[in-house]
Amino acid sequence: MIKRNQLIIGNKSFKDITDDICAPVERFPSKGWVGLFLGAKTLLIFYIFVLGMVLANGMGLLGVNHPVAWGTMIITFVFWIGIGHAGTLISAILFLFRQKWRTSVARTAEAMTVFAVMTAGLFPLLHTGRPWLDFWLFPYPNQRGPLWVNFRSPLLWDVFAVSTYATVSMVFWYIGLVPDFATIKDRAKNKVRRMVYGALSLGWKGTARNWSHYEMLYLLLAGLSAPLVLSVHTIVSFDFSVAGLPGWHTTIFPPYFVAGAIFSGFAMVITLMTLVRIGFPQFKDYITIDHMEVMNKIIMTTGMMVGYAYASEFFVAWYSGNPYERYAFLNRAGVPGTSGDYAWSYWIMVTCNVIIPQLFWFKWARRNIPTMFIVSIFVNIGMWFERFVITVTSLHNDFLPSNWGNYAWSFWDGAVLFGSFGMFLTLFLLYLRLVPAISIAEIKPVLDVGKDKKGGH
């Protein structure tokens, strides 16, 4: 049996752990953090302005048109939802599988999930023609007969899937936070802090009863959210696969989307974790290279799954003998004889998602912070383009050549895309300041993992 490395290095005592993890919350923010935060905040304000403009003038500002009626907003929606997957996977599924290494990254991954889903959730609401009527998508008693929603429409399934996912992952995250909030409350020097964190900790006493309820609830929530990891992106993929469009109407979509989601999610975790390690050096003892390596392995695996999906799509297109399907995929790859207007996006996608992650076959690449950071960035880009390829390329050339056309990319498309990062980063940076980024309560039990009997080396 392979001896596992220590999950936490540097011979920490329980007190050290508490001090280290609470430090960012209690210390005055570093210049770096303030800089980043101001940047993110400015971007967020810009984002709000952009969404305001789109709301005021109509979707026409974006590049969506006829025939490409879905664009940046849907693409970016799927992108962020995908990002959201790693968190729940780590916290729920790995928890159920008793993967002890998860503890160091779970909290931050979950936080990322919550913020990603919040960011994503805005898009489907705002991309409608008349957002002020979005509440019609929810079945509620009304005086129109009553007039219900169309339960056959994948978009409606989306409404339920996403809202459920958002709720559960948020609750799950918060419950996990309760004991730590209590810790911070107890350590708090001034009254306000004491009150705020006191309220947040819901009067946590740390009694045996508290703990037993807590454990039970946490387990239940883990069980509850585990299936969601699969269901959400499955249903998101239905938006496409249930439609009849060549390039959309594909049975492989659910697993393909879930794999892709986990892929992109872990990539984003890596991106953020590398930054966290730089921002808060003391975390290096908790989020060790080993943690990063494990996640890189997952990235490579899921990356290859996605690659397999790409390949099989082409096979099926050929095997189906359906000329429309065949054209759609040849066109994606830009084979001569097709318009191939968006081949570039397809090849960006393949390069970023399939080829570059292969670096992780090499141990040094898996364990080298700059390398993994760059790779993760590429994966993020690649995964955005995956959704671009699926949405735009399939729509722009479909059945009747007479209405083939291209996406009319505009300034506002870019603004919406980048603005959404403003929202996400602002939330994430606030989180790093106000919440213990690693679960104090959960890290302590795994302190001894990998230590030999005598303690120390």
Add this chain to the structure above:
Amino acid sequence: MSDTHSHHDHDHDEQELAAKKAARPKIEHDNKFWLSLDQYQQNPEFKKLAETEFLSSPLKEEDDSANEGWARREFLKLMGASLAMATAGCIRRPVEKIIPYNKQPEEVVLGVPNFYTTTYFDGSEAIGVLVKTREGRPLKIEGNPSHPISQGGTTARAQASLLGLYDPDRLRAPKKNLFNEKRSNKDGIGISWDDMDKNISEQLKKGAVVVLTGALTSPATRSVVSEFGQAFGAEHVAWEPFTHEEIREGQKSCYGDDLVPGYRFDRAQMIVSLDADFLGAWLTPATFTKQFSKTRKDLGKMSRLVMFDSSYSLTGANADIRVRIKPSQQLDVAMGLAHEIVVNKGRSSYAGNSNAKSVLSAFAGTAKKLGIEEELFKRIADDLWENKGQSLVVAGGLQTLTADAVELQIAVNFLNSILENDGKTVEGRSGNSSLKSSNKELLALIKNMEQGKVKTLIIHRTNPMYALSSSAGFAEAIKKVEMVITTSERDDEVAQAAHYVAPDNHPMETWSDAEVTAGVFGLQQPTIRPMYDTRSFQLSLMTWAFLANKGPKRLLAYETFFDYLKNYWKEEIHPKQGRGQSFDDFWNQALQEGFVGESVNSSARSFRAEALNQVKKSKDKTGYELVLYPTIQLGDGSNNNIAWLHELPDPVTKVCWDNYVCVSLATSQKLKIKNGSVVQLTVNNKKIDLPVHIQPGLHDEVLAVAIGYGRTHVGRVGNGVGQNSYELASVSNGNLVYSGQETQVTVLNKTYKLAQTQEHHSMEGRQIVVEATLKDYEKKKEHIIHRHPIWSIWSGHAYNGNKWAMAVDLNSCTGCSACVVACQAENNIPVVGKKYVMQGREMHWIRIDRYYTGTPENPSAVFQPLMCQHCDNAPCETVCPVLATVHTDDGLNAMVYNRCVGTRYCSNNCPYKVRRFNWFNYVKKIEKPLHLALNPEVTVRMRGVMEKCTFCVQRIKEAKNEARIDSRPLKDGDIKTACQTACPAEAIVFGDMNDSESRVSKMFKHERSYALLEEWNAAPSVRYLAKIRNNGKESASSDPESKGGHS
């Protein structure tokens, strides 16, 4: 609700109302509407009433659509808000007022349209139309089915003329221009009619008056003009861009009568057209399309159309055999055919005529010289002969106005005579003698003006300042005229140079008549009271004569032109056409039917052989030749300010909002230019920069440019759209030459994006438009269509009652696009403008797809009107999350605007991509009084909702209700969609599938019928009838793709 509360609310509403009143667009001229004759005679105070009445008549939808600009939008907002705020408490809709009539006009039933017969004249064609009005407001133009000539056919321009009535850029009052010495600068001021009339009548007394008009088809107007001429010794010159003078001169020298003959395509089995775009923009397209389509319905005796085409005209696109030529070759082709028949085959009475032979001999071996497939050329000649008496050769239009335009006409007449077509397919007697405009007379007039021989020039319905090449020197000459008066309805190019602008009424506001062809007279009656302070041209002339107290007493006797007209008909028309009716009956019948009389029968005329001697073989030219051609959208450019027409894509090039130079593929490669690169054309040192459109099927030495664009003073829509290519015409020996001029091309280092609604032109081997040659069809019958085995696990909808469906005969459809404009007019479809067309956001509910088949050197084109297919298994319905698009129990795919939140999922899932989305709040852009053109029966869509063809559900409702009210069953043909009524080719048929006898169910059973993307099993309620080409070949075309089916 407690009283106090309601009171409180009431006050609150009062303020709200006041606010709204303020926000409400003031319609200054509304007082001009006459809701009825009674009201017409009301005292001035009635205007006050009329205004309020218009703003909120008892018709809710009516007046809301009347100020669509905000009312409905506000409402829908409110709707959204109300639902959102419902929690906060109940909200009360704004108070609305109902202002009933003072006296009930008995012909007006609120919400029930009245139809009035009238005539639309576009300079060449007088189309009999019905104008649909509601509460005295014209809403839609329909063809008049009982009209003997146009027989219910319309053109895109006729359909769009409605928007011209409500054009905000029309002049609203008379105007005076004060010029500086050199007439280089002016200052426009308003002036009262009285002052203007006084000054003008004084000036007229000086004599040397010239009345310059467009072609006057109205007999009464002509008589006013001639009597005005007697009064002041005024000369009458008629000119407009399409003079058809060459035809008249040809006729004169061949047969001695100076007229445009009547062409009878419905009698022709073999048609050869030399650049005469008779299905598109030449002479009387609506009528011709009607006639032509009659010969295409029965495939047993289907006509054959051969087109020698130097632009890629609509007729060329519909030709069974299309031969690309350049203008200088037209004469050779005509004479070559004659040579083939007379000399080579020794046929016809001229076979022995040595003179004819000697003339023809110069044209031996034409086919070889022109590089036309000799076999083909021979076969065409043979076909002509074999169908003699039933064949027809035509030539004409700007494309043929080369230096030897008249010679071409003579050659054509010669052909028709030797083929014994004259008197059968070419009718001299029933020709139109009213199209009298002339280039020569205009050029002569210009000379006189330069020499100061003209003291007063009155210009009516013609625009030499725009449509005449500056090399003719009109602009300079006009400065030498003491006083220029124009009746332009807008402040156009002529109005810039005129001292007085006496704005004419819009044709829909004024009385007139028309001599459609010899023996057939149409009436033009007003369908709305003049909206502005304008006066009809005829009344102006009468008034000036009256003030000067000169001229025959008939001219001075009447106060209105209506009285004059009626009396004229009494004295001139009634005796000839009356058939013993009393005049009142005669008059009422004329009003009711819109016309009187019938076209006179014709007989063969003897051809004057000596005419042939005028025809000389001109030496073969090399190098680029210019072709100027009118488009079906803008024609001569006189109605250039109508947005509908600018947004209407050209049926062949699919480009809108611009003109451009068409070059062949080979030429583009030779010059290394792409679509959108800008080139400079030089014709007799006149230069013009134009973007390039690569047009497959052009002769490699042809540069084709559309006229009708590049106006400077037409209005905010048309100004500066495209380039004015009239400028390229030049004057040579006393006549105007348009096409066939030598042209130099210089490629500029510039690009200019054209807005094209269809950018991919091949069918990619998919079965989209099924096309077969007649031979193939006779052999294979229904097997020309690749059928797919389709099965479904679902039994489908049950349709008790009706099941609406539509059949489109691709073999009749010429792509003329009248349906597109008709649909736009009927369904309040917004215009989005060039910028957004380029972004793929045009809103047309029905579009006409055009695909090329065959080689890029000379492809043939097929057209396919595509509207919502109202699928039984509609993919859009399943994916809409809010049930905004659902299936009705009569087979419609309903689109519920007020439920739509705009996810656009339906559009994505529509395999035909026929759904349109309101990306912006287009209604906000509707400028008054354009909002009056909105159809109150159709909801105007706000921003953010999806829309699409509804099968004109409002017309279905109307017909059903009519049937219900007079308790009779609905019968086939009661319901006609807007596209159907507009179609001059009767290609579109709408009806009930549950009635096995209905035309549509018969067409569905036809062996040529197929559903688009059948294998996809959306089960559309629209089926197409395969296109048949009678080109005597075996397979549809050299292009395997066009046979469709699977790869």
Add this chain to the structure above:
Amino acid sequence: MQHRHDVRNFGGMVFIILFAAFSVLTTGCKFQPGWGYNKGYSPEQPIPFDHSIHVSKHNIQCQYCHNQVERSTHSNIPALSTCMNCHMQVKTDSPHIQKLRDAYDKGASVEWVKVHMLPDFVRFNHAAHLKKGVNCQTCHGAIETMSRVTQNADLSMGWCINCHRQPENNAPLNCTTCHY
């Protein structure tokens, strides 16, 4: 221990009650008919026209004034000329009638306040309903007894559908029946 237990329960209770109250506030009114609609709307009219006198007392047929209702989608408000048919002689001394008369002589009209207002995207056809045998009262209530016209039904979509749904009416239930 016991004590704390109670407290927690109490807190839960409060929470539940608050939540219930909140949801009633936010959705409750949705169940109430007439919210956001004009039911009971009875504005004052420039001339207090009294249906009860004209219809109930003097037995004038509805169609005498609303004479186009059988042919048109709209039930027309009578032209002043219609009123004057009788009021040339009848009750000429009443100030209201004089007001009417002045308007008539001036060729002006009367600005009645619209009572039954449907959204612009709803198309209701009077003629069709009459033909089906629906009588005025079904929608307008006991209009013949109203001395001031009051909106009788809330005219909500649910209200329309409710009638169209009844099998015996076999009325169409398509969206396009009213929306196009």
